[in-house]
Amino acid sequence: MLVNMKGILEDAVKSNRTVAAFNVFGYEDAKAVIEAAEESNAPVILMTNKDAVEFMDIEYFAKLFGIMAKKAKVPVCIHLDHAKDYGLIARAIKVGYTSVMYDGSQLPLEENIENTKEVVKLANACNVTVEGEIGSVAYSDKNLDVKSIYTEPEEAEYFAKETKVHALAVAIGTLHRMQVQEAEIQYDRLEKIIKLIDTPIVIHGSTGVKDEDLQRLTKYNVGKVNIGTALRMAFANTLREEMGNNPNIFDRTKLFRRPMEEVKKVAVSKIKLLGW
């Protein structure tokens, strides 16, 4: 069933659970993630990031993921991740994305708010949900020039009230693209934020979040956690192994089988930690 983010996030936080959102790049990982969600009887969010958008036209992703979502036995949302460009967001909505993130995290507060409001206006008219970001979650890759700025609770409150986003990404100690689970979550900051706003919270860079923290976050109005690197590592590391072990196989449908199984295993375990 193809859905936007609103209902699944609201239902999840009411029952102290969190929806897993995974970055996917094509049929193989999307299929593995949907199977994981179906097996866990959990809603799930398929996210398209900048690398995916540069690799393939979003219209193809929208059609492929849209068909897969409609056929799924659980609610599946198709979400454009970290978009900084209004034109790209408008196009994603036009071709069938049910949810978008406007990432104005590197802009001054008022500019972030104004741009996010424009996106919310467009999205609301199309029954599409919007995630905004306040503060900034940086990257563990040193060459990516993204400032790390922890979210100030009062700014989060102001941003949520002004923009009326459906979900709000905050920076409370995570970092994108960590390959080990070593993030130090600032629960005091998160507690202050959730005291001030009802909007479901989103945690980015959740590959780096420890298992016990994924479980704990479900108790704090966290509606969505974003996981990308963990699945990419599972797919690529297994594919490398498969190719090394089977130097004579050149058929991708055979080579991709085990990587897809490993992606599914990681997705099932993350979904389980989030309360499903």
Ligand code: G3H
């Ligand atoms: O927006 C995507 C996520 O924040 C993914 O982060 O690749 O570090 O898990 P991650």
Ligand code: ZN
């Ligand atoms: Zn992110």
